[in-house]
Amino acid sequence: MLLAFLATWAHCWLVFRWLSTSTPRSFSTWQLSCSCLDSVGLGYLQTTFGVLQLVGGPVFGRFADQFGARAALILSCASGSAFFLLTSISTSIPLLFLSRLPAVFMHGLPGAQKLITDLTTPSQRTDALGKLGLCFGIGIIIGSALGGVLSTKFGLTVSCFLPLTCINRVLINRSSSVGTSQSGNMFSIREILRLMKFPGVMEVFIVKVFAGLPVGLFLIMFSIISMDFFGLEAVESGYLMSYFGVLQMVVQGLVTGKLTNHCTERTLLRLSVFIFAGVGLGMALMRTVWHYCIVAVPMVFAFGTLGTITDSILTKAVPSSDTGTMLGICASVQPLTQTVGPTIGGVLYKHFGVSSFGYLQLIVNIGLFVYLLKSKIPLREMKSQ
Template sequence: MSASDDKDHSSNSKIEEFKPGFVIKVVQFNIVLYASCFWIQQSCFPYMSKKLGVDTITYGYLQTAFAVAQLAGGPVFGRFGDLFGARAALSIAFGSGVLTYAMLGLATSVPMLFFSRFLSIFLACMQGSQMVITDLVPVERRADALGKLGLFYGIGMVIGPTVGGQITKTFGEEAAALTAATGSLVSIFITLYFVPKHVKHVKAEDQNVANVFSISEITKVLACKGAAFLMAVKIVVGIPIGVLQSVFSRVAMDQFELPANYNGFVMSYIGIVTMLVQGVGVGVLTKKYSDMSLMKFGTVIATCAYLLISQVTGIYQFCVAIFPLIVGMTTMQVVIGAALTKTVASRDTGTMIGLSMATNSIIRAVSPTMGGYMLEMLGYPSIGYTGVVICGIVSALLFMY
């Protein structure tokens, strides 16, 4: 941790009541619970939407509605966290989860499904946790620490679909969604009791609502050296994987004919691979290679993986083909995320993370509708071919950069 960061921390009396290592462990545990709840509802959502008569294109609109809500809330949430602290920000994020999942569990019509998506406007639990980790670890360990956070998210991603699939099979989709809401409520209590109010120094005069919604304060971090370039790369290479993620549940049902519980097992497999890459692979790679080298590696691997994915005809082939894609894209996402926080001062890390997460929301806003039309009009292989073209072009540009 830098000297300036130490000074900031020592000037905030709240930090003295909590050991940073303990706070990190609490955040990591809460991420497991959050990811479990998110993927419980994620595994039941496509089946619930199908039960209510949602077709492929409307399902894409539902995914887009979720992404738009996240896009609107992410940057503001990041700025709020910078000014008002970790405890308040994380409490709001988990509260948004309670409302989102509860509304999904109570939904009896398509409009209620859409309303549940819009309630997720501040469902930024991963973003809030990344803000805490970024402020508590030294710059040189940041990528590894954020990767480890992804490891704990991966644990929840393994637990969630498996538990969600079994709850859905035994008690129904509504019970699965309400279980996720209950888990998010538990996370609120953990946050209020164990997470300090602030993990970095904030000037008292900055803590007002007007500063939270200041567009100029939010967007000025993009002017920092290298930030716009990293954002652009993240958005472009994220579109193909976003398309694949948005339609996978429908592909699993319609093309691979998987029941809900088997769909959960596949999602758990993806979670295990992601967890290993984030928790072990990223830490090893960042010690040996530069950020640019890892970005080049990620795009080359992803290009080859998309070509394989375009050719699969069964679920076992898909599980083989998805492995190198997860390795390449996960490495890129962690490296770019950490690199973005290094481009700004410590007081603005939350805002930068908010904008970084907003790029994910942009991808999620575009991808579901795009994926729905591609699946309906061009068929499943078109998704893989799109990834080959996009990642191939980005890879070539990175080698020329």
């Protein structure tokens, strides 16, 4: 399990390092070499990445169920290596778009989650899944801090990222393989959608998608909001990313596990939705970046708790042979937000301002909270031992 954490950390470091070096400042090099790729073209590029991740999540999960978690993690790391290699040598717009194709199988987190679900009992699962948040927190902090420095000294070259991806694959090759040897078509949409018919799966998945959607739209627009609304510079935005990374490490690595010892998953699900409603009110009223830093604390808590609890609930609601597919479906939620987010978020921000994200968050989560109070969603109630 420790190797799974280390492999996921290395994968996350790479992702956040790429994100930190893909700011408009460093991306201008690509723009000049790619016939002046404008903001519209950049939007198409980001949408392409989101769509590939959205489509690839469930397929990657099916692959993990059929061939095991180790094979899935190796596939993810190989895809990541190809992604960064093609990105570093992209000298034209077609090649830049082509470099996004390996992202369809670049799903390190669902692969590590699959391994965790195979190696833990249901009562231990929530705590173990929560600790994976430590990997992302470390990835955000180190990626944000070192990405700019390394790109300045070495540039976006193969030598900057291939050593870590090789280490990643070595760690995975030393881990145990847990396969289910499933039969069936890996690309079968019917087999993927079949999981939604299990008791409680559709209801919990709907809550997972919509509870954090308004905040997700806000975060997608944050690069613009941080400059126009908060008046932040790029360096200050980087500090905020590190701040969020620390919060995520604390919440998912320490707080969530402790809460599962005292509260049922149904209670934590309702609590995270209720806190999300309060976050919406805070977002509607905030006016300065300091207000946002305060609102970020319950926001990260709600995000981390909701994601961990829903992943745990959904993997327990399906047979053990289908946990990879279920995790792949869950992993498609964020790419879905990234795909539709720029359009919806842009309309909200342009016509209704920053407060519209908060009011939408408040309304949606009040409705979901009432729904969770009145509905009888069948859950396997248990606390961590």
